[in-house]
Amino acid sequence: MRHIDNWSVMVIALTLILFVLALFLTGSEHDLLLETGVFLVSVKLILMSYKNGAQGEQLKDQLNQIQAAIQRLERRFPPK
8 A cells, every 4th residue: 555645755856856956056064964954854754654654554454353353243242
């Protein structure tokens, strides 16, 4: 299952393009460090989004398993 949507892919590509462009256009080390920091923050946010999507899918699967177990129990022991 895919956890990164099209907008995230577009943000990754745009951030990478701007970062590479900034590498060639900035002359001072301070600006380069600032651009690197912005790039790393963007990557971190995207990785967090991916992790949250994966965890959401995992929780959904676990809830489906719990629901199936409850239905099996209700069939075996119907309520009075």
